[in-house]
Amino acid sequence: MIYSSDLFTISLLKPKDALQLNKLLVSNTDRFIRFLPKTLEENTTLESTRNYIQRKTKSAEKRNEFVFIIHDKHSIDIIGMIILKNLDWKAKQGEFAYCIGKRFKGKGLMSKAIKATSNYVIKNLGLETLQILSHKTNLPSINTAIRSGFKWQGTLKDEFKPLNEAPLDMELFEYSIAT
Template identity: 85%
Template sequence: MIYSSEHFSISLLQPKDALQLNKLLVSNTERFIRFLPKTLEENTTLESTQYYIKRKIKSAKKRNEFVFIIHDKHSIDIIGMIILKNLDWKIKKGEFAYCIGKRFKGKGLMSKAIKATTNYVIEELGLETLQILSHKTNLSSVNTALGSGFEWQATLKDEFKPLNKAPLDMELFEFSRPDRF
């Protein structure tokens, strides 16, 4: 476990998470489809989620990508996930992608989870700069980035291509290690 509070805990993805992760992703497909299409495509059945978890655990061991799971402390539910991706160990930079289930949206939990995961990634993994990309209309994500201490840097033109849609401009938010010069 990398973090625990009164309401939720955060841990690296584990095989035992398969059923609850699949439940989160399948039950929130409509909510997540625009910005997490690949993750959803890889988790359509329990079996595909089990395979996804095996691949992501291997990826974490190789330090290519890390998936963190947010567990509700009052049930067995997984309420969200945070993916640390696009890692560049030479310049100590990575990017967060995240989602939270509809029932838990708007409670500030994801901002707290991003703050806790940011601390872990900086202190334990040694990254110095973290990024979040969000579309300006995804106000929940923008508010999560800002509420987690990330600062807006730029608008990136045609940065993201949703399934069967035109490319979207994305807002870049960044957090740098406080003692970084």
Template identity: 60%
Template sequence: MTYSSDTFYIEHLQYDDALHLNKLLVSNTERLKRFLPKTLAANRTLESTKSYIISKIEAMQSNTEFVFTIKDKYTRNIAGLVILKNLDWDKKQGEFAYCIGEKFEGKGWMSEAVKATSKYAIHTLGLTHLQIIAHKKNYSSVKVAEKSGFSWRKTLKSVFTPINESPIDMELYELRNEG
């Protein structure tokens, strides 16, 4: 998948992205640690980021998960990630997770990126049900879901446990393409 706007572009995660991905995640650890603990844990060092990328490339090749980078068009640095995970090919369903670096937040890039990757998931991969699961107080994530055309469906009770916290409720947003 490739997508380009005036200010950023999207492409599949590549091995050459290791340094920029590691810098993005390490420099944004505090703001991402509550909702992306597994991704952060897998990218603490440059070497672990290289291993993470290899595993994600293998996952893309086996159609079990897709990781897309959002890159600043002028610096070519990674501004964020869109991850299509929890794929169920029988149900034609997948879930999005995403993050963006603090200096790129509030520019509308993530909403545009989720819209573009949703089109890819529907038209290229053949998925019909896309989901975003966000905490109601993660206002930025909720805003991205809504601006990307996803609709709130229901509250999922105690489905996510942040590190050193009790289980918390999350909100389910869906985008359906029935044909």
């Protein structure tokens, strides 16, 4: 476990998380499909989620990508996930992607989880700059970035291509220990 509060815990993804992770992703497909299409595609069934966890565990061992799971402290539910990706170890930089289930949105939990995960990543992995990319219409994600201490850096043209849509401009937010 990398973090614990009265409401939730955060830990690295583990094989025992398969059922609850699959439940989170499948039950929130409509919310997550636009910005997490690859993750959803890799988790359509319980078996595919087990395979996803195996791949992501190996990826973490190789320090290529890390998946953190947010567990509700009062149930067995996984309420969200944070993916640390696009790691550049020379630049000491990485990017967060995240999602939270519809039952838990709007409560400030993801902002607290991003802050906690940022602290862990900086202290334990040695990263110095963390990024969040969000579309301008995804106000909950933008608010999470800002409340987590990330600062807007600019707009990246045609940065992300959702399924069956034209490429989207994305807003870049960064948190750096240098500033």
